[in-house]
Amino acid sequence: MRGRWDDALGRLSLHLAVVLHRSVTSKEATRRLLRQRNEALRRAHGRGVPVEELAARLGLTPSWVRSVVRNPRRAAVEEAA
Secondary structure, three states: OOOHHHHHHHHHHHHHHHHHHHOOOOHHHHHHHHHHHHHHHHHHHHOOOOHHHHHHHHOOOHHHHHHHHHOHHHHHHHHHO
């Protein structure tokens, strides 16, 4: 991790991603919350939280988390399908 603030903000973004991941309900809410979750994942990863930790906390595969971090548009299309 790069610094104390980056570490704290990364962990906070990860926590937000976990909350959003677990609170999905209707179809439109699902799309909106998954988009927000993916944004929080990218922020957490940008702050230095490793992909493996993101995947473990969310119950997702590391390869899926990597695809969300690398190519958010393609991940959004795949999740909507």
